[in-house]
Structure formats: C-alpha cells, structure tokens
Amino acid sequence: MSPRTQKQFEEIREEKRALIMDVALDHFANAGYHAATINHIARHAGISKGLMYNYFDSKEALLEAIMKRSVMEVYEYFDLNKDGYLSEDEFDFFIRKISAVLRNKRSFWRLFFQLVLQNEVREKFSVLSSNPLIKMEFFTGEEKFLLDISGVITDYFMRKRETRGPDYDPILDMNMFLITLKGYAITRIYIDDDEDDEKTINRIIELFK
Amino acid sequence: MSPRTQKQFEEIREEKRALIMDVALDHFANAGYHAATINHIARHAGISKGLMYNYFDSKEALLEAIMKRSVMEVYEYFDLNKDGYLSEDEFDFFIRKISAVLRNKRSFWRLFFQLVLQNEVREKFSVLSSNPLIKMEFFTGEEKFLLDISGVITDYFMRKRETRGPDYDPILDMNMFLITLKGYAITRIYIDDDEDDEKTINRIIELFK
C-alpha cells in the first residue's frame, strides 16, 4: 500500500520530469548535445546527479524524451490531423503560426537544426529529415512519430496551378516557398527582436498566397 | 644543421597539416566538434595520435586553423577586396558563386552552422555572426579575420531604390534576399543532387536583380 496515492506520485513525477526536460533542452541547445553534461543539468534543475537517472534511463533517453515532447507540441499546435487541408484563406494563419512556433520554441529549433546537421547523431537518434522544418521523422524503440507538413504544402501549390496560367510552375514555386520558410526560420532562430518581422511575414504571405 | 633544407621541411609540414585539416573538417562536420575525437582524426589521417600535437597545439587550435583556412578560402573565392562593388551585371555571377561555394565546401558549412547555433562554442571560439553566411567574424589570439559581404549587399539594394519607384522598400527587399539566401544555403547543405537547382538559382536572380 502506497502512503501517497498513485495519482499524487504521478503528478509530482510529471512536474519534475518537465522541469528537467526544460533545463536540459536549454543546455542542449546552448552547449550542443555532446558538450552538455548531466551534472550541469542536474545542478540547474536543483537536484542531484543520481536523481536524474530516476527520471530518465540515460542521457540519450533524455534527449529522445525532449525531442518527442517538442515534436508533439508542434504537432498539436498545428493541429494537422484535423483536416490536413490548407485553403487559401488559411494561408495567412498558417504562416503566422509558423512564425509563432519558431519564436516560442527557439531552444528546440536550435537543438533540432544542430542534430540534423550531424550525420552520426541523425542515424543514432533517428531524427531523420531530408527536408528539415517541413518533415520530421522521429522514432524511439517501438514508437514512431512523424510530423510532415510536406503533403499539405504540396497539395496547396498543386491547387494553385488551376488559378494560375499554364506558365505556372508549382514545383519551382513550392521549392522557393520552402527555401524562404527555412531561411526565415534560421533568421528567426538567431535574431529574436526584429521590429521588421511583421513586414517580412506580410511579404512572404504576399509572395506565396 | 638540418639534413633537409628548411624549405623542404616546411613543404612537407604544410602538406601534412592540410591533410589533417581535411580529415578533421569532415569528422567535425559529421560528428560535431565535441563528439569528434583526436584518435579518430589521427587514424583516418594515417598518423599516430601523438603526432597530431606536433602539428596542432590542441583540438581547439585545430578547429581554429580549419575555420580560419575555410574563411580565407571563401574570402579569396569571392575576391571582395578587389572592388567591393556589386553591379547589376555582376549579380548573376555573384549568386552563382554563392551556389558554387556552398556546393564545394559543404563540410565547412555544415560545421559552421553547427558552431554558430551553439552559444557557448560561439563565445569560446569567437565565431561571431549575428547574420551567419553574410558576416563571419573570427579571431584567434592577436589575429583577426573578417568576411563581411553585408556592406556590398546593403549598397546593392540601396542603389536599387533609384531605379524603382518610391514604394520600393530597400530594407525589406534586402531582408527577403538574405532570408532566401540562407534558406537556399540550408537546403543546399542537406540535398546535394538537386536537378532543379538551376531553375531555383535563376528564380532567385530574377526576384532580386
């Protein structure tokens, strides 16, 4: 018989797990995964080194948990399973959502880009992405998680062909869109306070709507 | 007295130094600087670990030497000290040069983006860059090296104002150009064989000429 109820324990555990993951994400992003140390994370989370291993099996498992949580947060934010269809009216909203998710989760994106830039980490942790930011495949053991907005985007640009003339090249337009999106992402990851951000966002919408 | 002439020694030393740096650059880019090991580099360069320290004082010094060499190569490739002026006619050539320098030195760019994504490495090795790809400041001890094409680009877009109408916003146009350039760079670093590359390049030139 447990002195505390099962639920109490789980709530406390979940809170502490979240705290550790928050601290670790920042440290991973700042120092890089390999240079980051369990000691540093434990100290900044206000717990002992040993306790880290009560919550996460290993440093690698901690990274996996962080990545999975972040991908799920982005996934839920975009709510792609709802319809998976991007209308022209929703396009503004879509771009603004991307802008917001980049701003709000900068540490994650910093870490994400670092990981996908490294071949060996990419293989080890299965953070596969031939098209980062657009397609994120991530699986740990049995579970598999996939965030893929490439289908939605492809669909959107193919439909544009109907309203544009025969000279319209949907593939080229989409590639330019993806390039712009990634360039915007990298820029936004570095520079946080950009007073021209609204202008830039509007221009991107104007160019690809 | 030295059995070989001073010059002979220096030539051999320079060659071996270059070999080590080539191997190290690939390994740093693939595994990440911190995960990369001196042992691995020595083995793949066909020398012993101890000899590494005959050529470079430390792992950090090796990274600095690699970064400095790469920045100098890019610098010489662009030949910016020649005029520092980018005319409209040269714009095509300029974009194609960027494309080529991204393709030819992919390992360096992979490493570069990894480093500038990490705050602590950025501080430690002074690879400063508020605008990566556009401005690279790098100094080691006394020496200082700077690659900055931002001035040339700013100048180019300010001049565009004269031929465009009063509605033309040079700052916005330049920001979009930089975003596009960085997005193109990130894309090109990941994907090496893109049959649509020529189309993309032409479109970028068309958009910002």
Add this chain to the structure above:
DNA sequence: TATTTTTGACCAACCGTTCAACCATAAAGA
C-alpha cells in the same frame, strides 16, 4: 651522426552511470 619525425604507452580529468544508504511522507496501529 645530427636532426626531425613518429610512435604508443601513459596520465590526469571528466564523463555517464550505478547503488547502498538516507530522507520525507502519510496511512496504519497503539
């Protein structure tokens, strides 16, 4: 033989990880 290159065993430091021992809590028993 004089000089430089090259080696690999060696070292201290640090890393991720483990574990036996304590601590805190709250229900159960007196």
Add this chain to the structure above:
DNA sequence: TCTTTATGGTTGAACGGTTGGTCAAAAATA
C-alpha cells in the same frame, strides 16, 4: 496523539570507460 512502517524520493561517493594531452624513446632521413 504519538509511534511505527512501508514506499518512493533523494543523495553523493564510487566506478569503469573515454578523452585530450604528454613524453621518453625509436625510426627515418640526408
């Protein structure tokens, strides 16, 4: 109300392994 007790939280010393770096000795060269 106070003590007991069971349970999971928490600690930090300790461990094995790896790393960057050193150095005395050997090999290579002209």
